[in-house]
Amino acid sequence: MWQSYINAFKNYLTLERSLSENSVEAYLHDVAKLWEYLELMGQESGHDVPSPFQVTEKHLMNFLKYLAEMGLSAHSQARILSGLKAFYKYLLLENLIQHDPTQLVEAPKLGRKLPDTLSFPEIEAMLAAVDLSTPGGTRDRAMLETLYSSGLRVSELLDLRLTNCHFDVGFIRVFGKGSKVRLVPIGKDAIHYTSLYIEHVRQGLEVQKGAEDLVFLNLRGGGLSRVSVFKTIQRLALEAGIQKSISPHTFRHSFATHLIEGGADLRAVQQMLGHESITTTEIYTHLDRDYLKQTLIDYHPRSRR
Numbered sequence: 001m002w003q004s005y006i007n008a009f010k011n012y013l014t015l016e017r018s019l020s021e022n023s024v025e026a027y028l029h030d031v032a033k034l035w036e037y038l039e040l041m042g043q044e045s046g047h048d049v050p051s052p053f054q055v056t057e058k059h060l061m062n063f064l065k066y067l068a069e070m071g072l073s074a075h076s077q078a079r080i081l082s083g084l085k086a087f088y089k090y091l092l093l094e095n096l097i098q099h100d101p102t103q104l105v106e107a108p109k110l111g112r113k114l115p116d117t118l119s120f121p122e123i124e125a126m127l128a129a130v131d132l133s134t135p136g137g138t139r140d141r142a143m144l145e146t147l148y149s150s151g152l153r154v155s156e157l158l159d160l161r162l163t164n165c166h167f168d169v170g171f172i173r174v175f176g177k178g179s180k181v182r183l184v185p186i187g188k189d190a191i192h193y194t195s196l197y198i199e200h201v202r203q204g205l206e207v208q209k210g211a212e213d214l215v216f217l218n219l220r221g222g223g224l225s226r227v228s229v230f231k232t233i234q235r236l237a238l239e240a241g242i243q244k245s246i247s248p249h250t251f252r253h254s255f256a257t258h259l260i261e262g263g264a265d266l267r268a269v270q271q272m273l274g275h276e277s278i279t280t281t282e283i284y285t286h287l288d289r290d291y292l293k294q295t296l297i298d299y300h301p302r303s304r305r
Contacts (some may be wrong), residue, residue, distance in 0.1 A: 001052050002035045005091070030083025037063050050136050052087075053097055058086065060105045068108070078107035116244050117254045123148055125240035126233075135201045136219060140232050142190070142197040143216055148246060149190035150174075151255035151273050153227050153250035160215045163196070167191045176274040184272050 006028060013024045033047075038059065042049040050059065060081075067077050082122055085102045118126070127144055128230075131137035147157060156174050164173035170191070171183050194215065205221040218224050229248050237246040244250075252273070259269050 001121045002031075005032055005052050005096075006035075008094075009087055013086075018222060026079075027083045027086055027141075028165065030080045031087045033067075034063055034084060035061075037066055052091065055101050057101050057105055060101055064105070064108065074108040081105065081107050103163075116246070116250055117257045118242070118244070118246070118250055119257060122240070122244075123251075123254060126236045126242065129236045129239040135204075138193070138197045138201050139216060140236070142193040143229065144233070144236070145190035145193045146172075146186065148255055149187035150184045151252045152184070153177075153252060153274075155227055157248070158216065158224050158226065158229070162215055163213055165194070165215065167195060174274070180274065182271065182274050219301050226240035235275055 009031065010024060010028055011209075013019045013027055019027075034055070036238050038055070039050050041047075041062075043207065050056075064077055064081065067080065072080075081102065085100075088097065088100045088102045091097045130141040130144070132141060143157060146152065146160070147154075150172060151176075152160070152174060153176070158178060159175060160172065163188075166172065167186070170185055170188075172186050174184050176182060198215070202215075202217060205217055205219070207217065207218070211217055211221065211223050214223050216224050217230065226248075233246055233248055237244070256269055256273060283301040
C-alpha cells in the first residue's frame with residue numbers, strides 16, 4: 001500500500017508542483033524512511049505495519065526519536081519531517097485522510113550557531129597591522145574602520161556610494177537586502193580614514209566606467225570584489241597573530257556584540273544592522289555568557305557571600 005501512494009505522491013510533485021528531480025527524490029526518500037521504520041517496528045513487535053492512513057502523531061514522535069538515536073542531526077530530522085508534512089498535505093488534498101498526523105508534530109530545535117567575534121584589542125591589532133604608507137593600505141584601513149564602525153555587510157560596503165556619505169552629520173546611506181535603504185551612523189575614525197582615502201588615494205586613480213560613484217576601488221580604478229576584501233582581512237588577521245576564522249562578516253558580528261555588551265538598546269542595533277526581525281538581532285545577547293555570569297556573582301545579593 002505504501003508504495004502505491006508514494007508513486008502517486010511522486011506524480012503530484014513532478015506534474016503538479018513541477019519540482020526538480022532532486023527535490024522529488026528527497027521527498028520520496030523522507031517518506032520511504034518512515035515506511036522503513038514502521039516495517040522495522042512491526043517486525044520487532046509482531047504487529048501489522050500501519051498504512052499511511054493509520055499513522056498517528058505518536059508514530060511520528062517515536063520515528064523522530066529513532067532518528068535522533070541513530071545520530072541524525074536536528075537539521076536532518078527537521079528536513080525529513082518537512083518531507084513527511086508535504087506527503088500528508090498531499091493526502092489531505094486528495095481527500096484520502098481527514099486528519100493530518102504531522103500537524104502538531106514540531107521539528108527538533110535547531111538552535112543557532114553563535115558567530116565568531118573579535119575582541120576590541122583584536123580589532124585594534126588588525127587595524128594596527130595595516131600599512132598606511134601604501135595606497136592599498138590607506139584604503140584597507142578605511143574599509144575596516146567602516147565595517148566595524150557601522151556593522152555593514154560586505155556587499156553593502158562594496159556598494160557604498162560617495163553621494164550616500166554624509167560625513168558632516170555622521171551618517172551613511174546604505175542599500176541592504178532587498179534594496180531596503182537605511183541610515184547608519186558612522187564613527188569619527190571611520191570618517192577620518194575614509195576621507196583620507198578619498199582625498200589622497202582615490203582622487204589619483206583613473207576611475208573605470210560604472211565605478212564613478214563607488215567609494216572603495218581597486219588600484220586599477222574598478223570596483224572591489226568580495227574575494228579581495230576577504231583575502232585582505234585574512235592576511236591582516238594572520239599578521240596580527242589572530243588564529244580565529246575571520247571574514248568581513250566577523251566585523252559586523254563584533255560591531256553588534258560590542259554595542260550590546262556596552263548596554264546599547266536592542267532595537268537600535270536592529271535598525272543599524274538592517275534586520276527585519278528582532279529575533280535575528282537577539283542572537284548577539286547570548287555571546288557573552290561569562291560576562292553575564294560574572295555580573296550575577298558581583299552584583300546579586302545572594303551571590304556575594
